[in-house]
Amino acid sequence: MPENVTAxxxxxxxxxxxxxxxxxxxxxxxxxLTNIGIxxxxxxxxxxxxxxxxxxxxxxxxxxxxxxxxxGIGPTHDDITAESIxxxxxxxxxxxxxxxxxxxxxxxxxxxxxxxxxxxxxxxPQGATLIDNPVSKAPGFKMDNVHTxxxxxxIMQAMMDSIAPTLxxxxxxxxxxVDCGFGEGDVGGPLGVIQENHPETMIGSYPRFExxxxxxxxxxxxxDAEKVDxxxxxVDQMLEKLTA
Amino acid sequence: MPENVTAxxxxxxxxxxxxxxxxxxxxxxxxxLTNIGIxxxxxxxxxxxxxxxxxxxxxxxxxxxxxxxxxGIGPTHDDITAESIxxxxxxxxxxxxxxxxxxxxxxxxxxxxxxxxxxxxxxxPQGATLIDNPVSKAPGFKMDNVHTxxxxxxIMQAMMDSIAPTLxxxxxxxxxxVDCGFGEGDVGGPLGVIQENHPETMIGSYPRFExxxxxxxxxxxxxDAEKVDxxxxxVDQMLEKLTA
Numbered sequence: 001m002p003e004n005v006t007a008x009x010x011x012x013x014x015x016x017x018x019x020x021x022x023x024x025x026x027x028x029x030x031x032x033l034t035n036i037g038i039x040x041x042x043x044x045x046x047x048x049x050x051x052x053x054x055x056x057x058x059x060x061x062x063x064x065x066x067x068x069x070x071x072g073i074g075p076t077h078d079d080i081t082a083e084s085i086x087x088x089x090x091x092x093x094x095x096x097x098x099x100x101x102x103x104x105x106x107x108x109x110x111x112x113x114x115x116x117x118x119x120x121x122x123x124x125p126q127g128a129t130l131i132d133n134p135v136s137k138a139p140g141f142k143m144d145n146v147h148t149x150x151x152x153x154x155i156m157q158a159m160m161d162s163i164a165p166t167l168x169x170x171x172x173x174x175x176x177x178v179d180c181g182f183g184e185g186d187v188g189g190p191l192g193v194i195q196e197n198h199p200e201t202m203i204g205s206y207p208r209f210e211x212x213x214x215x216x217x218x219x220x221x222x223x224d225a226e227k228v229d230x231x232x233x234x235v236d237q238m239l240e241k242l243t244a
Numbered sequence: 245m246p247e248n249v250t251a252x253x254x255x256x257x258x259x260x261x262x263x264x265x266x267x268x269x270x271x272x273x274x275x276x277l278t279n280i281g282i283x284x285x286x287x288x289x290x291x292x293x294x295x296x297x298x299x300x301x302x303x304x305x306x307x308x309x310x311x312x313x314x315x316g317i318g319p320t321h322d323d324i325t326a327e328s329i330x331x332x333x334x335x336x337x338x339x340x341x342x343x344x345x346x347x348x349x350x351x352x353x354x355x356x357x358x359x360x361x362x363x364x365x366x367x368x369p370q371g372a373t374l375i376d377n378p379v380s381k382a383p384g385f386k387m388d389n390v391h392t393x394x395x396x397x398x399i400m401q402a403m404m405d406s407i408a409p410t411l412x413x414x415x416x417x418x419x420x421x422v423d424c425g426f427g428e429g430d431v432g433g434p435l436g437v438i439q440e441n442h443p444e445t446m447i448g449s450y451p452r453f454e455x456x457x458x459x460x461x462x463x464x465x466x467x468d469a470e471k472v473d474x475x476x477x478x479v480d481q482m483l484e485k486l487t488a
Contacts, residue, residue: 011287014446014448014465015448015450015463016270016274016287017274017283017284017285017286017287018274018275018278018284018417018419018465019271019272019273019274019275019276019277019278019284020275020278020419020463021450022271023270023271026260026267026289027263027266027267028263029263030260030261030262030263031262031263031264032263033263034262034263034264039261040261040262040263041261041291041296042261042288042289042290042291042296043255043260043261043287043288043289044286044287044288044289045270045286045287045288046286047285047286048448052286074428074432074449074451075427075428075429075432076428076431076432076435076436076449077432077435077436077439077447078439078446078447078448078449112429115429115430115432115433116432116433117428117429117430117431117432117433117436118429118432120432121429135453136453136458152451152452152453154453155453173262175262175264184318184319184320184361185319185356185359185361185362185365186359186361187320187361188318188319188320188321188359188360188361188362188364189359189360189361191320191321192320192321192361195321195322202258202322203321203322204258204259204292204322205318205320205322206259206265207318207396208396209379209380209396209398209399214380219259219264221258221262
């Protein structure tokens with residue numbers, strides 16, 4: 001039985017919910033995790049609100065191997081992710097000594113003042129370990145199975161690369177796509193039968209609607225290559241029959 | 245006291261969680277609702293799983309004025325949104341007579357067979373009302389405060405236009421943005437003070453990181469134009485002081 005490693009993502013920020021900023025992190029993390037054999041099972045987006053963040057973190061961390069958060073770890077008053085995750089874990093939110101040390105050096109080297117605002121970015125839940133930020137120094141942090149990252153896509157992506165080697169990947173999901181010129185209404189019936197005959201695969205169908213015409217992409221996913229291949233053969237046969 | 249109308253969105257689909265399809269609906273709905281004075285408070289993305297969908301729908305519909313879902317109402321076996329929402333409401337999922345009637349006509353007029361798969365798209369929770377789909381006929385549906393729409397962006401957008409006139413809008417949120425060349429670490433401290441002095445506005449700051457330089461956009465939001473203006477004046481003054 002292949003191992004199943006699951007994850008959830010929590011996106012934090014009023015600016016995403018107002019539509020002012022379009023999220024670019026969900027799709028990135030989804031694809032990234034799929035590629036290393038971790039199944040992203042659910043995503044939530046919440047406002048910059050301490051209770052909303054904490055209750056989402058607690059719901060998700062109990063249910064999944066890993067939780068990844070993005071957003072709300074900057075230096076301003078509306079960046080409340082560190083406090084909120086501390087609240088979720090019931091620990092104080094404190095300046096992390098290691099982060100304080102290298103951030104102080106970082107700003108000194110640039111002749112920039114290490115303001116109280118910048119010091120906010122060194123705060124983590126007590127007991128957290130740091131996640132390296134090669135782009136702009138201010139770190140993310142890991143508390144138990146919760147990984148907290150920046151919202152700025154370039155920084156989040158760099159943090160994801162810092163985290164990835166520490167993650168336990170599952171058996172990678174194999175995915176094969178078959179395109180066809182039929183609408184879902186034509187392939188839907190036979191596809192349901194194929195799904196029943198191949199219970200260890202997941203068969204999805206994704207309609208496209210372009211220039212007034214429907215076409216469908218059929219995607220077979222599974223952890224066992226032979227079983228995926230067997231289902232794809234049945235899909236191919238089904239399409240041949242429809243074409244005939 | 246201005247009225248506060250809140251909403252949640254539920255995106256349904258394995259293909260979003262695997263990263264194979266990048267969601268385009270969240271940002272669209274977020275902006276759309278903001279423009280008609282409805283506050284989007286939370287978003288969830290769940291897999292094509294009946295229990296996951298039903299429990300998310302029940303959590304969200306209890307908490308918000310409106311819930312909007314996208315995805316999973318096509319004709320194939322993996323489209324289980326109608327059953328799942330029926331399950332959430334504890335009612336049977338049945339072929340809606342009105343939908344059956346106009347879809348039958350629609351396919352007959354095109355010389356297409358009204359297959360069992362296509363009939364799946366006429367199913368709704370018992371007691372639901374239909375949401376018009378001017379693009380491809382197969383309707384969405386409204387059950388209590390839950391609006392169920394297609395996942396294909398063009399169709400979802402058309403359904404949103406069908407729904408909008410039926411929604412009770414709140415007082416529209418006013419938003420004013422001030423760009424500055426300072427990093428968040430410089431503006432963070434004074435901005436926290438301004439937020440405290442203007443409790444009926446929400447002041448956010450959004451860092452940009454381009455070509456190795458930080459800049460910050462400061463956004464003041466609120467429902468009362470005068471109060472937003474007053475906060476913006478304080479932001480402008482603060483930036484003048486920093487520049488001096």
